[in-house]
Amino acid sequence: MNAPGAKILKGETGDWEIVIGMEVHAQVLSKSKLFSGASTQFGAEPNAQVSFVDAGMPGMLPVINAKCVEQAVRTGLGLKAKINLRSLFDRKNYFYPDLPQGYQISQFKDPIVGEGEVVIDLPSGESRVVGIERLHLEQDAGKSIHDQHPDHSYVDLNRSGIALMEIVTKPHMRSSEEAAAFLRKLRAIVRYLGTCDGNMDEGSMRADVNVSVCRVGGYDKFRADGSFKHLGTRCEIKNVNSMRFIAMAVEYEARRQVEILEGGGTISQETRLFDARLNETRSMRSKEEAHDYRYFPDPDLLPLELDAAWVAEIEKSLPELPDEKKARLIQAGLSAYDASVLVAEKESADYYEAMVKAGAEPKSAANWLSNEYFGRLNKAGLTLADGPVTAAANAAIVMMVGEGVISGKIAKDVLDLVWAEGGDPRALVEARGLRQVTDTGAIDAAIEAVIAANPDKVEEVKAKPKLAAWFVGQVMKQTGGKANPAAVNAALKTRLNLPDEG
Ligand code: ADP
Ligand code: MG
8 A cells, every 4th residue: 555655635536656776976075176175165265176187187086085975875874874995986078068088987887885774754743764775976067058148158266176975775665754854864974974064055055856656556567676667757957956856847847757657658768857937847957867878997997995894994983873863862752753853953962962961951941942942033034043042041041940040931031031132141130130039928929919909719719729720820910920830839839729620
């Protein structure tokens, strides 16, 4: 039957299912390029970071950058994938104005990383495994610029030769939600690993999305015997650069294919572009086959041979990744939902962990972040990095509540004060006299004042014990929110002679 997450498309002639596989280009975080010493820094003057190798000058020889190899291996290990100790670099031949060599150095038959997997977290709370086919290293091309002169195009080669990891999935995704969830998770993993900054706006992560449709049941047959004949013909949507656009492109493309098939047509395998403005995909070129590129091993480069001990060293240095962190947070008492929200971005996980390290109780810290601090950041349009309150300060507020120094209500005021004025929350609580009143004398006085002002309610509460909550509220108000609610409760019960259940 249909796996969880599979989405059915209703057609005129029956039901269809969507199958998606992705090729993600992730720019390797490294100071210099894959085969040259030129800088990879984003945003430099055009053509300021181009070595002779990157410009395709005759006679120049590529020299492999060990850092890029290490980053690819790290990523492979993070994808729980097989690391191939021997891999080859091939020339993929094609012409493009921003490809001065006339070929791209890539890896074809023998990539550095083989099969792996990524667990995706769906909005429903379910998880699914998406298989990784391979990861290979290749050079990025330069950039053609068409919008700076009415009848000229320019070429900027700064990007030429920067290392990319192409990460290819198996066709294991079943809906636009799963496709977006995959990219989100992959982005989180490479950011945890520190192998790619995941910055989609700057193009350091971009996805080619392959979409096909087939009759219901086709996918399960494919999973059963591995034969692609059970799947429909796919179209590849090039360079989609946001989660939202991926979802939109998949929806549109699947619908388009169903309409063609139901109209008696066939899908031709082609490369399409997604136009976010019109919310449609359109044909770019018919799909080229591997043999069109005349791949052959690059004679300037030796086979890449890795030392198993070196790979083991890298494996030992891997940080805790999102899935493991999530499991640990759940172990510490967090709900699965809170844990996934916190680990989804490395920044929020780090921030949370800093709060716990500073002494905040894990569950309270998670609640405080999701109920109070994240909400304030959202409202102000700020990211965690730009937020005005440090993890240590938020931890101090949460701890003061736990210690009974301030009430939960005052805690929110303290957060607002620290947000607006900065400073140490503990000092602020002392300076402004915000300490919670646990002194029974002061609480009793407040209770007497409330009773004196509402003699009618005193009679009512005997009949309606629920009214006690109203009294607590009034007493809290009377003390400016500083009374300890538990102490108020206890004192009220005695004074009004309420049963324990009340
Ligand atoms: P190429 O490199 O020519 O684009 P690949 O065979 O490497 O071709 O496949 C590229 C991507 O297309 C992979 O992510 C794969 O999972 C996906 N794919 C292959 N067949 C289908 C299909 N029928 N429907 C959806 N995706 C597919
Ligand atoms: Mg492709």
